[in-house]
Amino acid sequence: MAGPPLEVEITRAIVEATAEDWREIAESDVVIVGAGPAGMTAARYLAERGLRVVVFERRLSFGGGIGGGGMLFHKIVVDEKAVPILEDFGIRYARRGRLYVVDAAELMAKLAAGAIDAGARIIHGVQVDDVIIRTNPLRVVGVAVQWSAVIMSGLHVDPLFVYARAVVDATGHDAEVLSVVSRKVPEAQLMVPGEKSVYAEEAERLVVERTGRVLPGLYVAGMAVAALHNLPRMGPIFASMLVSGRRVAEVIAEDLRRGA
Ligand code: 48F
Numbered sequence: 124m125a126g127p128p129l130e131v132e133i134t135r136a137i138v139e140a141t142a143e144d145w146r147e148i149a150e151s152d153v154v155i156v157g158a159g160p161a162g163m164t165a166a167r168y169l170a171e172r173g174l175r176v177v178v179f180e181r182r183l184s185f186g187g188g189i190g191g192g193g194m195l196f197h198k199i200v201v202d203e204k205a206v207p208i209l210e211d212f213g214i215r216y217a218r219r220g221r222l223y224v225v226d227a228a229e230l231m232a233k234l235a236a237g238a239i240d241a242g243a244r245i246i247h248g249v250q251v252d253d254v255i256i257r258t259n260p261l262r263v264v265g266v267a268v269q270w271s272a273v274i275m276s277g278l279h280v281d282p283l284f285v286y287a288r289a290v291v292d293a294t295g296h297d298a299e300v301l302s303v304v305s306r307k308v309p310e311a312q313l314m315v316p317g318e319k320s321v322y323a324e325e326a327e328r329l330v331v332e333r334t335g336r337v338l339p340g341l342y343v344a345g346m347a348v349a350a351l352h353n354l355p356r357m358g359p360i361f362a363s364m365l366v367s368g369r370r371v372a373e374v375i376a377e378d379l380r381r382g383a
Pocket of ligand 1: 156299361
């Protein structure tokens with residue numbers, strides 16, 4: 124018995140399965156913006172706590188700044204504070220003095236696999252271009268999302284909305300979500316001055332220290348922390364990105380548990 128043509132089945136399978144996912148994504152526990160090292164690390168540690176986690180990544184790839192390695196050399200480094208995280212994800216490393224060298228492609232692939240295997244969804248080609256707020260008291264309760272392709276085309280197309288109990292800005296150097304809030308939500312009194320010049324050791328320490336909640340419902344991890352607090356940059360040492368991702372997951376899990 125002939126069923127529908129294969130082309131019809133292809134379309135139905137993709138559209139129906141996507142719609143099923145998006146029905147759940149629309150009401151998530153945590154939205155993470157950016158599938159760089161901080162975002163993917165956070166996704167894994169949140170998802171493994173049983174939270175419904177979605178990562179929106181505007182590109183069609185994982186890893187953010189990992190892929191470029193150090194000046195396109197295909198290795199990055201971490202220091203010892205990231206070793207337990209590398210172990211959790213099964214990422215191999217080789218010691219060199221006080222540093223550990225990691226293959227950039229392996230880091231990208233295994234961070235993504237770890238997040239997905241823990242239950243997080245990573246959605247590519249989608250850009251977060253606004254937040255959803257509630258006032259009195261002020262709280263971020265989700266994000267507005269749009270296809271990257273639509274934004275690149277310059278067409279005027281309204282976004283869709285994703286509700287979340289926590290939103291994480293893990294967008295890297297430009298702190299895009301925080302920048303939107305600083306521009307469009309004056310009552311948040313948020314300034315995003317941008318990062319300082321290189322001071323690797325201080326940057327590594329301070330990014331982890333300042334990771335956490337920005338406003339009720341809004342959190343920051345990774346290089347966006349440096350942009351928010353005018354911290355120095357550190358270049359291709361990635362330990363603080365991973366530790367910041369794990370740290371923001373701990374803070375969010377605790378806040379959600381307390382209902383904060
Ligand atoms: O830039 P990115 O890797 O941020 P990160 O996790 O790590 C920073 C390091 O890579 C490196 C460094 C430290 O060693 O200096 O730069 O803090 O990853 C950010 C991801 O977010 C995506 C972007 O494409 C990238 O993959 N992104 C940025 N803005 C948006 C976004 C947006 N508005 N919506 C969706 N994705």
